[in-house]
Amino acid sequence: MEKEVVLRIEHLSKILGNRKILHDISFEAYAGEVFGFLGPNGAGKTTTIKLIAGLLLPEEGEITVCGYDLRCEFEKALEGVGAIVENPEFYSYMSGLENLRQYAAMRDGVTELRIREVVHLVGLENRIRDKVAKYSLGMRQRLGVAQALMHHPKLLILDEPTNGLDPAGIKALRDILKHLAHEEGVAVMVSSHLMSEMELMCDRVGVISEGRLQSVQPIEALVAATAPEYAEFVLGVDNAERAEALLQTLMDVQASRGEDGALCVTVPSGRSDSLMAVVNRTLILNGISVSTVSKKENRRLEDVFIEMTHKGGDQIE
Amino acid sequence: MSKFLRLIRNEWKKEFHKKTLWVMLIVLALFAALFAALASMEETSYDYYYSFEEMCEDEIAWNEEMLNDSGVSTEELDFYRINVECNRIMLEAEMDWNDWRYTLDLARLAVEAKYDGDTDTYEVLCRVIADNDVDGYYAWQMRTYESVYANDVARLRIYTDVVQYCIDNGLVPDPNTEPRYALILDMTENRETVLEQERLKENGGAWSASKLETAQNAVAIAAYQLENGVDVNPADSFDGDVLDGILYGEFTIKKTSSYWDAMAESVSMLSLVSVFVIVLAGSTVANEFSAGTIKFLLITPVRRWKILMSKYATMLLIGVMMCVVVWVMTMLSALMLGAGEAFLPAIFAENGEIRLTSPYLLLLGNYLLAMLEIVVMATLAFAISALVRKSSAAVGITVAADLMGSALSLVLMSLGFDWGRYLLFSNLDFVAIANGTSIYPHQSLVGAIVIVVLHMAVFLLTAYDAFVRREV
Numbered sequence: 001m002e003k004e005v006v007l008r009i010e011h012l013s014k015i016l017g018n019r020k021i022l023h024d025i026s027f028e029a030y031a032g033e034v035f036g037f038l039g040p041n042g043a044g045k046t047t048t049i050k051l052i053a054g055l056l057l058p059e060e061g062e063i064t065v066c067g068y069d070l071r072c073e074f075e076k077a078l079e080g081v082g083a084i085v086e087n088p089e090f091y092s093y094m095s096g097l098e099n100l101r102q103y104a105a106m107r108d109g110v111t112e113l114r115i116r117e118v119v120h121l122v123g124l125e126n127r128i129r130d131k132v133a134k135y136s137l138g139m140r141q142r143l144g145v146a147q148a149l150m151h152h153p154k155l156l157i158l159d160e161p162t163n164g165l166d167p168a169g170i171k172a173l174r175d176i177l178k179h180l181a182h183e184e185g186v187a188v189m190v191s192s193h194l195m196s197e198m199e200l201m202c203d204r205v206g207v208i209s210e211g212r213l214q215s216v217q218p219i220e221a222l223v224a225a226t227a228p229e230y231a232e233f234v235l236g237v238d239n240a241e242r243a244e245a246l247l248q249t250l251m252d253v254q255a256s257r258g259e260d261g262a263l264c265v266t267v268p269s270g271r272s273d274s275l276m277a278v279v280n281r282t283l284i285l286n287g288i289s290v291s292t293v294s295k296k297e298n299r300r301l302e303d304v305f306i307e308m309t310h311k312g313g314d315q316i317e
Numbered sequence: 318m319s320k321f322l323r324l325i326r327n328e329w330k331k332e333f334h335k336k337t338l339w340v341m342l343i344v345l346a347l348f349a350a351l352f353a354a355l356a357s358m359e360e361t362s363y364d365y366y367y368s369f370e371e372m373c374e375d376e377i378a379w380n381e382e383m384l385n386d387s388g389v390s391t392e393e394l395d396f397y398r399i400n401v402e403c404n405r406i407m408l409e410a411e412m413d414w415n416d417w418r419y420t421l422d423l424a425r426l427a428v429e430a431k432y433d434g435d436t437d438t439y440e441v442l443c444r445v446i447a448d449n450d451v452d453g454y455y456a457w458q459m460r461t462y463e464s465v466y467a468n469d470v471a472r473l474r475i476y477t478d479v480v481q482y483c484i485d486n487g488l489v490p491d492p493n494t495e496p497r498y499a500l501i502l503d504m505t506e507n508r509e510t511v512l513e514q515e516r517l518k519e520n521g522g523a524w525s526a527s528k529l530e531t532a533q534n535a536v537a538i539a540a541y542q543l544e545n546g547v548d549v550n551p552a553d554s555f556d557g558d559v560l561d562g563i564l565y566g567e568f569t570i571k572k573t574s575s576y577w578d579a580m581a582e583s584v585s586m587l588s589l590v591s592v593f594v595i596v597l598a599g600s601t602v603a604n605e606f607s608a609g610t611i612k613f614l615l616i617t618p619v620r621r622w623k624i625l626m627s628k629y630a631t632m633l634l635i636g637v638m639m640c641v642v643v644w645v646m647t648m649l650s651a652l653m654l655g656a657g658e659a660f661l662p663a664i665f666a667e668n669g670e671i672r673l674t675s676p677y678l679l680l681l682g683n684y685l686l687a688m689l690e691i692v693v694m695a696t697l698a699f700a701i702s703a704l705v706r707k708s709s710a711a712v713g714i715t716v717a718a719d720l721m722g723s724a725l726s727l728v729l730m731s732l733g734f735d736w737g738r739y740l741l742f743s744n745l746d747f748v749a750i751a752n753g754t755s756i757y758p759h760q761s762l763v764g765a766i767v768i769v770v771l772h773m774a775v776f777l778l779t780a781y782d783a784f785v786r787r788e789v
Binding site for chain 1 (some may be wrong): 321330331567608610612613618788789
């Protein structure tokens with residue numbers, strides 16, 4: 001199935017001050033999918049988003065939204081974009097509703113009914129008439145989402161949208177984004193520095209680090225890539241020394257003793273089920289009792305992420 | 318509704334959600350009302366804290382004391398004696414502050430005549446004072462003019478006309494209480510000028526066409542007023558020196574309308590509007606940046622220059638609204654003090670022909686000229702604000718420029734730097750330039766407009782460039 005390209009970025013470069021923030025970034029975001037933009041702090045996520053939203057001008061490269069070039073047809077291109085960039089800041093002396101009306105007036109075709117609809121969607125109905133000055137960060141985040149959604153954008157860009165949201169809010173937002181992408185065919189682009197979050201809501205992930213796009217792949221592929229070659233198990237046995245010696249004789253099984261007398265067994269992850277059955281049988285047949293077997297998660301998603309982005313935010317460059 | 322109008326409505330809403338604007342409007346309304354009440358007040362009465370008798374007694378006591386002082390020259394002795402005597406006469410005649418005999422200072426005239434050896438005058442005037450005899454005064458005046466101007470028939474006509482008119486109409490000769498008498502005095506003065514200039518012209522002297530014309534027109538206006546029984550001419554309130562008259566109690570012959578004095582003076586309230594508009598215009602762009610709201614503003618499908626221009630237009634609209642508030646509040650306040658004058662026409666004369674205009678048009682003209690300066694200052698503040706994104710800097714610089722600008726061009730002028738005439742601040746006072754009373758001589762209105770328009774263009778282009786190309 002041919003995917004509809006909503007956002008196309010080609011060879012994007014950006015210099016701020018005398019630092020090159022972005023090096024030759026190219027990717028596409030499709031209708032009907034949540035695109036994750038993953039990278040450590042200072043990698044260039046927000047800069048990329050600002051370029052797409054027209055807040056910055058690129059040194060090189062082209063940005064096309066819904067087929068309109070951002071530079072030549074700014075108004076048409078931005079009609080299809082809804083975004084939150086950095087923290088959502090509103091006019092604190094106005095109510096949430098009045099703030100939304102401001103942005104509705106700047107766009108065509110946003111009715112009062114639609115405003116009510118998005119307010120309901122983000123769950124702010126009870127507080128929408130309060131002054132924004134009284135809102136928490138989470139509430140402003142919700143108002144920001146409402147602002148970004150009100151005009152039925154083709155492309156929705158959210159810069160670290162879970163900032164300040166409580167777990168229930170994060171879950172609700174995730175559901176909204178998935179619904180928008182999968183049911184309404186919106187291209188959603190979410191930036192984050194949390195891989196676990198990406199895993200839960202994204203269909204495809206682009207990893208950025210030091211201003212360079214490292215990879216763009218489906219989330220399944222990314223998760224699979226993070227799956228380790230070897231699986232490690234920790235066994236609770238009554239005689240670790242003898243068990244170690246016994247297991248050394250088995251093919252493809254490596255055993256070693258841990259500090260607290262536990263036995264560590266490493267097997268190739270592809271055949272871990274059958275090999276562990278052999279391990280278990282060998283120990284029991286030799287009179288060693290096995291009290292516990294647990295799998296050790298030695299390579300988490302975050303480790304892969306850190307590896308992929310080289311430094312993982314050791315030092316902000 | 319077009320998108321640009323919606324943008325303006327957005328900006329308008331934002332401003333009205335802030336307390337600042339409401340405070341400004343309330344301050345303006347209160348000040349305008351108060352200012353109008355002050356400007357339209359009648360002259361102060363001294364009665365309140367000092368009675369006429371007390372004044373005379375004090376004068377007598379002080380002058381007698383000086384008489385007893387040694388080392389006083391004979392001339393000074395005469396001066397003190399005259400003072401004592403005339404105050405005695407006034408005390409005896411039981412005059413008051415508002416007495417015509419006091420206004421004309423008849424007692425002094427009489428005593429001085431006596432010291433000059435003119436006992437006739439002394440006696441006549443003493444009788445006039447004692448009997449409070451207006452007709453006797455006019456009779457004396459008539460006789461005096463006839464003897465003084467016996468050889469000058471034309472001039473004599475002027476004065477006998479006046480006295481005859483007063484006698485015919487039974488006017489009390491006091492410009493403070495009898496507006497028609499004030500008109501008569503004014504007209505006499507101008508007829509004298511006309512005569513003088515015409516004679517200079519005939520004899521090949523240095524006559525002035527503008528002086529002659531001004532005087533002729535003034536005579537025509539006064540004649541029209543007398544004929545039609547119009548005591549006051551609202552046009553007089555727009556002459557410019559009314560405020561001095563009000564503030565310093567200077568003697569102005571013509572009676573002005575208190576309603577129109579207040580209305581004409583309300584133009585000076587617009588300098589307050591200027592400061593307020595500078596504050597608002599200097600923060601409208603800067604506040605979006607400092608609050609971070611600029612991001613949501615700019616990621617809408619609206620070109621940046623439209624956003625900028627909607628802000629600019631809103632600032633100008635608010636300026637206009639503030640001027641309307643000043644106008645309306647002044648009018649309400651002045652109406653409560655004297656509604657009768659609100660519908661008088663302003664009387665002008667051109668080549669001796671009477672022309673009636675609505676004084677509201679004059680007022681509108683004055684307001685528009687004052688608003689020009691507001692627009693220039695607002696534009697400057699707006700441009701700086703877009704450039705440096707700090708409202709404090711924008712407001713500070715512009716207010717300083719507003720306050721120091723004209724002083725600067727004055728200093729440059731006095732130091733002999735003629736290029737100072739090309740500065741913006743030397744060209745803002747369109748009224749003065751049109752009247753030829755500007756700081757630098759021979760400034761033309763067209764030149765001033767060109768300079769101001771050029772500056773405005775530079776300001777707006779700066780703001781445009783700073784805002785449209787700025788990375789956020």
